[in-house]
Amino acid sequence: MADPERSTELLWGAKGRRGLNTQRIVRAAIEVAAAEGLEAVSMRRVAERLGFTTMSLYRHVPGKAELIDLMRDEVMGEAAPGDGGPGRETGWRGEIASWARASLALYRRHPWLTESPGTRSVPGPNAVAGFDWALGVVSRTGLPPAQVVAVVTFVGGFVESAARRIVETERMERLTGVGEEEWWGARGSLFDRLRDDYPALERVYREGAYDEPLDPFEFGLERVLDSIEVLVRDERRDESRCQVCGNPVETPAKGRPRSYCSRACQQRAYRMRRG
Amino acid sequence: MADPERSTELLWGAKGRRGLNTQRIVRAAIEVAAAEGLEAVSMRRVAERLGFTTMSLYRHVPGKAELIDLMRDEVMGEAAPGDGGPGRETGWRGEIASWARASLALYRRHPWLTESPGTRSVPGPNAVAGFDWALGVVSRTGLPPAQVVAVVTFVGGFVESAARRIVETERMERLTGVGEEEWWGARGSLFDRLRDDYPALERVYREGAYDEPLDPFEFGLERVLDSIEVLVRDERRDESRCQVCGNPVETPAKGRPRSYCSRACQQRAYRMRRG
DNA sequence: TCCGCTTGTTTATGGCGTACACATAGTTGT
DNA sequence: ACAACTATGTGTACGCCATAAACAAGCGGA
Numbered sequence: 001m002a003d004p005e006r007s008t009e010l011l012w013g014a015k016g017r018r019g020l021n022t023q024r025i026v027r028a029a030i031e032v033a034a035a036e037g038l039e040a041v042s043m044r045r046v047a048e049r050l051g052f053t054t055m056s057l058y059r060h061v062p063g064k065a066e067l068i069d070l071m072r073d074e075v076m077g078e079a080a081p082g083d084g085g086p087g088r089e090t091g092w093r094g095e096i097a098s099w100a101r102a103s104l105a106l107y108r109r110h111p112w113l114t115e116s117p118g119t120r121s122v123p124g125p126n127a128v129a130g131f132d133w134a135l136g137v138v139s140r141t142g143l144p145p146a147q148v149v150a151v152v153t154f155v156g157g158f159v160e161s162a163a164r165r166i167v168e169t170e171r172m173e174r175l176t177g178v179g180e181e182e183w184w185g186a187r188g189s190l191f192d193r194l195r196d197d198y199p200a201l202e203r204v205y206r207e208g209a210y211d212e213p214l215d216p217f218e219f220g221l222e223r224v225l226d227s228i229e230v231l232v233r234d235e236r237r238d239e240s241r242c243q244v245c246g247n248p249v250e251t252p253a254k255g256r257p258r259s260y261c262s263r264a265c266q267q268r269a270y271r272m273r274r275g
Numbered sequence: 276m277a278d279p280e281r282s283t284e285l286l287w288g289a290k291g292r293r294g295l296n297t298q299r300i301v302r303a304a305i306e307v308a309a310a311e312g313l314e315a316v317s318m319r320r321v322a323e324r325l326g327f328t329t330m331s332l333y334r335h336v337p338g339k340a341e342l343i344d345l346m347r348d349e350v351m352g353e354a355a356p357g358d359g360g361p362g363r364e365t366g367w368r369g370e371i372a373s374w375a376r377a378s379l380a381l382y383r384r385h386p387w388l389t390e391s392p393g394t395r396s397v398p399g400p401n402a403v404a405g406f407d408w409a410l411g412v413v414s415r416t417g418l419p420p421a422q423v424v425a426v427v428t429f430v431g432g433f434v435e436s437a438a439r440r441i442v443e444t445e446r447m448e449r450l451t452g453v454g455e456e457e458w459w460g461a462r463g464s465l466f467d468r469l470r471d472d473y474p475a476l477e478r479v480y481r482e483g484a485y486d487e488p489l490d491p492f493e494f495g496l497e498r499v500l501d502s503i504e505v506l507v508r509d510e511r512r513d514e515s516r517c518q519v520c521g522n523p524v525e526t527p528a529k530g531r532p533r534s535y536c537s538r539a540c541q542q543r544a545y546r547m548r549r550g
Numbered sequence: 551t552c553c554g555c556t557t558g559t560t561t562a563t564g565g566c567g568t569a570c571a572c573a574t575a576g577t578t579g580t
Numbered sequence: 581a582c583a584a585c586t587a588t589g590t591g592t593a594c595g596c597c598a599t600a601a602a603c604a605a606g607c608g609g610a
Contacts, residue, residue, distance in 0.1 A: 019557080019558095020557080020558080042596080042597065042598080043597080043598065043599085044596080044597075044598095052558075052559095053558070053559055053560080054559095054598090054599090055558075055559065055560080055599080055600095056557075056558050056559075058598095058599075058600095059556080059557055059558065060557090063598075063599075064597095064598065064599090125472075128473060128476065129472070129473065131476065132472075132473040132474070132475045132476045133475070135475035135476055135478075135479055136474070136475035139475060139478070139479070145478075145479040145482040145483060145484035146483070146484045146485075146486075146487065146488060146489055147489065147494075148479055148484065149479060149484045149485070149488065149489075150488075150489045150491060150494045150495075151498075153440075153491050153495075154491070154494065154495045154498055157433065157436035157437060157440065157491075157495070158432065158433065158436065160436060161432035161433065161435060161436040162432060165428075165432065197400075197404070197407075198403060198404065198407040199407070199411070200407045200408070200410035200411035200414060201403065201406065201407045201410055203410075203414070203420075204410055204414070204420040204423055204424060207420040208420060208421070208539075209420035209421045209423065209424045210421075210424070211421075211539065212421065212537075212539075213421060213424065213425075214421055214422065214424075214425045216425060216428050216429070216432075219422075219425045219429065220425075220428075220429045220432065223426075223429055223499070223502035223503070223505075223506065224498070224502065226501070226502045226505045226506070227498035227499065227501045227502035227505070228498070230501045230502070230505065231498065231501070261487075262487075264483075264486065264487075294588080294589095295588080295589080317565080317566060317567080318566080318567065318568080319565080319566075319567090327589070327590090328589070328590055328591080329567090329568090329590095330568080330569095330589075330590065330591080331588075331589050331590075333567095333568070333569095334587080334588055334589070335588090338567075338568075339566095339567065339568090551610095552609105552610085553608100553609090553610085554607105554608095554609095555606100555607085555608090556605105556606085556607085556608105557604100557605085557606085557607105558603105558604085558605085558606100559602105559603080559604075559605095560601100560602085560603075560604095561600105561601085561602085561603095562599100562600085562601085562602100563598105563599090563600080563601105564597105564598100564599100564600105565596105565597080565598090566595100566596080566597070566598105567594105567595095567596090567597105568593100568594090568595100569592105569593085569594080570591105570592090570593085570594105571590105571591090571592085571593105572589105572590080572591080572592100573588100573589085573590075573591100574587100574588085574589085574590100575586100575587085575588080575589100576585100576586085576587075576588095577584100577585080577586075577587090578583100578584085578585080578586095579582105579583090579584085579585100580581100580582090580583090580584105
C-alpha cells in the first residue's frame with residue numbers, strides 16, 4: 001500500500017498511458033496527419049509524439065503502409081450506421097443524399113483521406129461496415145442485387161472524386177491565399193490571347209460560365225440521384241433484363257419470353273422465393 | 276573534314292542526343308514510371324537513365340513535384356482533339372461516351388496517372404486542351420454554359436474515379452496473383468460468420484450480386500449519360516431556372532415572370548444576343 | 551533458478567530530394 | 581583577341597526517410 005503515486009498509475013494509467021499499443025500509434029498518426037497533412041506522417045514523427053523510439057512502433061505495426069491502412073479504417077468508423085444517418089430523410093433518394101453528404105463531411109473532417117492510397121489495400125472492418133450500411137440504403141430502391149452493388153460503387157466513387165476536388169481546392173486557396181474565382185479572373189487576359197487555342201473554353205467563359213459557378217458536389221449529387229431514379233423507374237417493368245443480376249436477357253424469337261439471363265440466376269430466384 | 280564520327284554526331288545528334296533539356300527529362304521520367312511505377316521515379320533514377328548526374332536535372336526542372344506536373348501534362352497531349360475522338364459516334368450522347376472511353380484508355384495506358392497528385396497543381400496546356408475539347412463536346416447538348424462546365428467536371432470526375440478503381444484492381448491482381456472474384460469467394464466463409472455484423476452485404480452476396488458483377492465503368496457511364504439526358508430534357512423549357520447560368524430564379528408573386536436570376540445574367544444575355 | 555517470450559532500444563544501411571560550391575564551355579562586349 | 585559573363589553539368593554534403601539486425605530489460609511459468 002506504499003507509494004500511492006505508483007498504485008494510481010497502475011490502476012488508472014496502466015492500459016492508457018504505460019506501454020505502446022496499436023491503437024495509440026494509429027491515433028497519434030491521425031493527429032499528425034490532421035495537424036500537418038499526410039506527407040508529415042513518418043514513423044519518426046509518430047514515435048516522437050508518443051515519446052518512444054522510431055523502431056518501437058514496429059513491434060505493433062508491420063510497416064508504414066499498414067499504419068496508413070489502419071488510420072483509414074479508424075476514421076471510417078465515424079460514419080458508422082449507429083447514428084442512423086444525419087439527415088434522417090425519407091425515401092431512398094433522401095437517404096442516399098444523406099449518405100453522400102455524410103461521406104463528404106467525413107472526407108472534409110479528414111482531408112488526408114483523399115491523399116491516401118485508397119482501394120489499394122484490404123478493406124477494414126469499419127470500411128466494410130460503411131459499405132454494408134450503404135448497401136442497406138440502396139437496397140430500398142428495390143433494384144436487383146448486382147445493380148445495388150454497382151450503384152453503391154458509383155455513388156461512392158462520385159463522392160470520393162468530388163471530395164478530392166474540394167479538398168484540393170481548399171488546400172490550394174490556403175496555400176496561395178488566392179481564391180478560385182480570382183485565379184480564373186486573373187487568367188482572363190491570358191485567355192484573350194489564347195482565344196484560338198481554346199475556342200470552347202473562351203466561349204463558355206465569355207458567356208459567363210464562371211461568373212456564378214454551380215456547386216460541383218450538389219450538382220453532381222443531383223445528377224447521380226436522377227440517374228438512379230431513371231434506373232429504378234425503368235427497372236420496374238423492364239422485361240429485357242434479368243430480375244436477379246440485371247444483365248440483359250435474350251428474347252427468343254418464338255415461345256415464352258425469358259425472365260432470367262441464365263440457368264444460374266433462375267435457380268437463385270427459386271431459392272430466394274423458397275426463403 | 277577530318278573525323279567523320281564527330282561530324283556525324285554534331286550534324287545528326289546535336290539537338291537529339293547531346294545535352295539535356297526539359298523534354299528529354301520528362302520523357303525519361305515517363306519511361307521509368309511506365310516500367311516500374313510512379314514510386315520508382317526519383318531524380319537519381321531519371322538522371323541515370325539519361326547518363327547524367329542527379330543534380331544536372333535541376334538545371335532544367337525546378338524540382339520533383341514540377342517534374343511530375345510536366346509528366347502529367349505530357350501524356351495529356353495524347354488525347355488531343357486532333358484525332359477527332361476515337362469512336363466518331365453521332366449525337367452528344369455518343370460523343371460524350373467516346374470522350375469518356377478515350378480518357379479511360381489514357382489512364383490505362385499510363386496507370387501512374389491515377390497515383391499522381393492530380394488537381395493539386397496548375398493545369399498545363401495539354402490538360403486545358405483536353406478540357407476545351409470536352410467543353411466543345413458537351414456544349415452540343417445546348418445546356419447553359421455554367422451547366423456545361425459542371426457536366427464536364429462531373430463526367431471527368433467519374434472517369435478518373437472509375438479509372439483509379441480499375442487500375443488499382445489490376446495492380447492488386449498482378450501483385451497477389453489472385454483475381455477479384457476468387458478473393459471474394461475465399462471470403463465467403465468469412466462472411467458466413469459475420470452475418471450479423473454485415474447483414475446487407477450478406478444478403479446481396481447470398482442473392483448472387485457477385486456472381487455476375489456488372490462492369491463498373493460501363494454501368495457508371497450509362498448512369499452518367501442518363502442523368503445528362505434528364506438534365507437536357509428538363510432544361511429545354513424549364514422556366515424556373517436562369518437561361519444563362521442555370522441557377523434557380525425566383526418567381527415574383529405578381530407581374531411578369533423573370534427569365535434571368537440576376538441583372539448581370541440579363542445583361543450577358545443581351546450582349547450575347549447582339550453578338 | 552533458469553528459460554523463453556514480449557517489448558523497447560541501439561546501431562546501421564541504403565535511398566531519397568536538394569542546397570551549395572565548383573568547373574567548364576559558349577557568348578558577348580570592347 | 582581578350583575579358584567578363586552566362587549557361588550548363590558535376591561533386592560533395594546534409595538531413596530525412598523506412599526498416600533490418602542485434603541487443604537489453606522485464607516478466608511468467610517450470
